[in-house]
Amino acid sequence: MQSALERIDAKLHYTDKGDEKQLTITFEPAILTEVGGKKKKTVLLLEDRDEMAWLIGNFLADEYTVMQVKSVQHAFEEIHRSSPSLFLVDMTMYANAESVFMEYISKNRSLLSKTAFIPMLTWKVSSSIQRELILWSDSYIVLPYDILFLREVVHNAIYGKYQVKQIYMEDLGDLAGQIVCNTPEQADFIRKMLQVIEQNLNQEELGSTLIADRMAMSPRQFYRKFKEISDVAPGDLIKSYRMEKAARLLLNNDMSIQDVITDVGIASRSYFYKEFTRRFGMTPKDYREQHTK
Structure with missing residues (x-):
């Protein structure tokens, strides 16, 4: 008890005045x-x-x-x-x-x-x-x-460092909650993977093969390591990353919507509009107008 009080800069004082007994705890300010x-x-x-x-x-x-x-x-x-x-x-x-x-x-x-x-x-x-x-x-x-x-x-x-840590990456939107790392090595793997995605996002061919190559491993090794931490398909994760990045870029009124589409590595404008609307419930134009007022 005494050691616990010392840790919070508190002092214990007891007085005995016959019928009257008093225990006083004095706290020093932090x-x-x-x-x-x-x-x-x-x-x-x-x-x-x-x-x-x-x-x-x-x-x-x-x-x-x-x-x-x-x-x-x-x-x-x-x-x-x-x-x-x-x-x-x-x-x-x-x-x-x-x-x-x-x-x-x-x-x-x-x-x-x-x-x-x-x-x-x-x-x-x-x-x-x-x-x-x-x-x-x-x-x-x-x-x-x-x-x-x-x-x-x-x-x-x-x-x-903790062995069990759920990694939430803001660039993944809803899929972030489905990535769970059980070791520091797995957390390091997912962070490196996201770095590769960010650095190569404007490449339309971005996929498991390219990511594995940049991470100096075979596609099979990459897929095995990825499945250890998530049931999401790598392609779905990349698409989610692209849409979330596009949403942030749309907040910059200096960029045209076509520039945003190009920056996130999507060749088809109609595909982008379809996937963006499915994810955010509105077109890119409406999203920009609503979030930049």
């Missing part, structure tokens, strides 16, 4: 300072209880800057704006509104490919939601039992 002259990494904390935010801030203050937000909407706005090193969530907030939180996670999952994610679970969170959160997360803790290990868990999530 002091956020830079370590080793380097800017500290930011932990974004989704927590609506100020006393809990204060406690977590004290745990992490020596090594991290803790930024508190009180709604999942504001949390993802901040993740999009500043890309914090870690997103820490007290799931107690959503004990009766799990679907709301999971909807935000699903819609913004690509952002979690750049920010480590740790949910703090409680017995109030349903088992099915817990399983889904654990799949998406870099690590997790169970409140209140694991709170004393929070600093170590946060450190490992930011700096360490």
Whole structure:
């Protein structure tokens, strides 16, 4: 007990005045300072209880800057704006509104490919939601039992490597959730593959054979490694990448729609319009007008 209190800069004082016994815990405020002259990494904390935010801030203050937000909407706005090193969530907030939180996670999952994610679970969170959160997360803790290990868990999530990690790449859209890496080697494979796709996207013949060649392996080796991490066909992944890239390029009004089509390596304008409309529910022209107002 004493060592735990010391870790959060708290002091325990007990007084015995006959019939009156008093136990006092005095907390020192968290002091956020830079370590080793380097800017500290930011932990974004989704927590609506100020006393809990204060406690977590004290745990992490020596090594991290803790930024508190009180709604999942504001949390993802901040993740999009500043890309914090870690997103820490007290799931107690959503004990009766799990679907709301999971909807935000699903819609913004690509952002979690750049920010480590740790949910703090409680017995109030349903088992099915817990399983889904654990799949998406870099690590997790169970409140209140694991709170004393929070600093170590946060450190490992930011700096360490985990064997099971679901890779969400913003350039893949809906297919991103169907890529699951079970080893660091598999995560490295998918990142290198996406790099090859990006570098050769304007080539119409982009496919498994070209990707395998750029990755210095045979098509058979490439296909075997790819099937270890996803049931999606490589061709579908490439098409998804092209459509997502096209959607981003359309936000640039200086590019014509034909320039966008060429940049993503599609020769047929009619094919592009058909696939784009199927994916986004509107034509490229309508998409540009709606998203650049």
